Amino acid sequence: MDMYQSFKGSPSELHLVDQFMLEMCKIPNLGQTLDLLLAIRELPASMAELEPLISQxxxxxxxxxxxxxxxxxxxxxxxxxxxxxxxxxREKASGFRLSSLTKLSLLRGKEQSFTLLHALVEQIFLHNPDLAEFPQELTEIKALSGASIKGLSAEVEVLRKELASIIECRRQVKPKVIKAGTLESQFYKKLKDLIQEYEEILSQVSRRCTEMKKVYHEILVKFGEAEDRDSEEFFGWISTFISEFRKVLLEIMS
Structure with missing residues (x-):
């Protein structure tokens, strides 16, 4: 920037790229303005990525x-x-941790190929075959992405801080006096409109995030799991159980 600003000749003598850079150097607070534009460009994509993961x-x-x-x-x-x-x-148990679901296939009978999971599927298939269709009620479990509920909540908080930073950066770079109708006034008007739009979108994402944490807490309470149970771990147990259940069911039916 120092080199361009110290240039004393005619801009027409310069290459088009240098002419462009010379004009860029005339923009007040150029570094902050470019950072602001980059953040404005990336924020909507980040919010758009989070919403479907939270809904899932x-x-x-x-x-x-x-x-x-x-x-x-x-x-x-x-x-x-x-x-x-x-x-x-031993005494009877009143319940069990869902982590036990992944251990059913490890408990074997006299025949090594016959596990407690085989016994479970066999009993259900013989006495209550409708229950074998339970995976159809849990289609979203298998489709879940790797993102945890704690991780998604943290990302929403990061976006909230980024938007606050954008608002503060706009306040710092905006001149106190701007002539109406100029490109500069149009730029800051558009910037204000975008920020308001992003605030509304982020508010919706935040509400969905709050709903996500609420329903997950209710699920943990329902199944007697610890309140700080990681969602990846929790859903992973159920997903593994569904896969193993289906595999054994096919064995028994064939």
């Missing part, structure tokens, strides 16, 4: 809330577990 988590939680078949399958598992406890001389 909400739908997955609501499917778990509204799935009587999944709850019935858990009751089958609890009954089978208590039968084994009784045979082993």
């Amino acid at each position: 988590k909400i739908h997955a939680c609501k499917q778990l809330q509204d799935s009587p078949k999944f709850v019935a399958v858990l009751k089958y598992i609890l009954a089978m577990g208590n039968y084994l406890n009784e045979k082993a001389g």
Whole structure:
């Protein structure tokens, strides 16, 4: 910038690129203005990426809330577990952690190929075959992305800070006096309109984020899990169980 601003000759003598750079150097607070434009350009894409991920988590939680078949399958598992406890001389359990769902395929009988999961699927298939369709009530679980609810909430907070930074940067670079009708006045008017638009979008995303955390908390309470349970871990257990259940069901039906 120092080199361009120290140029004393005619701009027409310069290459078009240099002429362009010379004009750029005349813009007050150029660095801050470019940073501002970059942030304005990237923010909507970041907000657009978050909304469907948050909605996906909400739908997955609501499917778990509204799935009587999944709850019935858990009751089958609890009954089978208590039968084994009784045979082993242990007390009956009133419930179990969902992490146990991934261990059903590890508990084997006399035949190494027959697991507790096989016994579960067999009993359901023989006595209550409708319950074998419970994965159809939980379609969103398998489709979930890797982003955790805690991570998505943190990203929303980052976007909120970025928007606040944009508002502050606009305040700093905007001249106190601007002639009406000039390109400069049009620029700051457009900038103001964009910021208002982004504030509305971010407000909607924040509301969805609050709803996401609320329904997830309700799900943790419903299934007796710790309040700080990581959502990736939580949904991962159920997703793995669904996959293994379907695999064993195909074995039994074939």
